[in-house]
Amino acid sequence: MPETLTKLAYQTFSQGKSYFGLAHKALSMQILNLVAPASPEKKTPPISADLLLNIQQRFNRVLEADWQDAENGVYPDSILFDNPWEDFFRFYPSVWLDMPQIWNRANQKRHQDFSPQVETIGYPSYYVQNFHHQTDGYLSEMSANLYDLQVELLFNGAADAMRRRVLAPLKQGLQTFRSVEPRQIKVLDVACGTGRTLKMLRGMLPKASLYGVDLSPAYLRKANQMLSQNPGELPQLLQANGEEVPYLDNYFHAITCVFLFHELPPQARQNVINECFRVVKPGGTFVICDSIQASDSPELAPLMDGFATTFHEPYYRHYTTDDLVKRLQDAGFSDISTQVHFMSKYLIAHKPAENGQIHQDSEQQEIPLRV
16 A cells, blocks of 8 residues: 555656646747737647657656666665655746747857856857756856756656656666676766766665766756755766867776767767766666657657757757667677667667676676665
8 A cells, every 4th residue: 555655656746746837838839929919920839649659658658667677676765755855846936037039049040159257268069058048057156056946847747757667777787787886886977967867776776876068067066956955965066168188998797878879969969979988887787868860759750850850950850860870889889778768768888898707697696786
């Protein structure tokens, strides 16, 4: 009975976030159509009833997968209910106040528009963008404060459930290093942003050494603020480009990368993958979470087209047809598998073990990881 009640509470919590996200988007679109109606050629076609049903089924399945992982002990069920309520009540009004700037910037096609106090020198040119038409891109405190909330609204409350899909394959991959002491396990999150994924990793791996790199100092400050509230060792955060990870070869036991690759030009994607291969240990695991692609979700092509049209995502169209498996293979990764959950795709890749060794768990009975 307690497990049934917990599952019911989780479903209610998640559906509540979903309804709120849908209501927010419906209201914002109504207001936008009143104050700045789009011309007929700019209007996106309505989503069909069949596609809406498909999306709802995908949403239900990702919630079920999330619950099953918690029930199976991959991570504690308390993670399912983690929500930055303080940020929600503090910054949700700012989401509305920021909308006129977003609408004006989108209509005027000002895609590299930054406040005077924001320093843009020294960043890669592809990074100096107002992704999603977001005010100041990823380079201001307000952007960092609004980001997680805006992503949850975009995905109708399923963003965290999608992020948590990286946890099970990462924990399984770490079985290779079951003989390593928990505190010596090192996990890196590339493009860690506000630290949301790192917080989930800490919940699953309370004793492991966690690391994060990101280009945005504002987002790293936000991550440090949020992660400082967690018990245990604070993850080590560095401002760095994923194309030039500032760590030694073969340093990490596992690496995650969430929602980065669709915002990179093709060569930068390959450079990041190459760097992740370099710094992960032989036998280590690399888990990518990003947008769905045309090859695995052709029925969602209208949404992918709409996303590229509605949001400023200059590299998204190429991403949807990019062969990420080949990019991983070109870097040296092997044993590559893919998954799709809701609106995200996952690639799980392994760096070949030295001397042709195979994963320890392939011939031994699986035992719980002590991290």
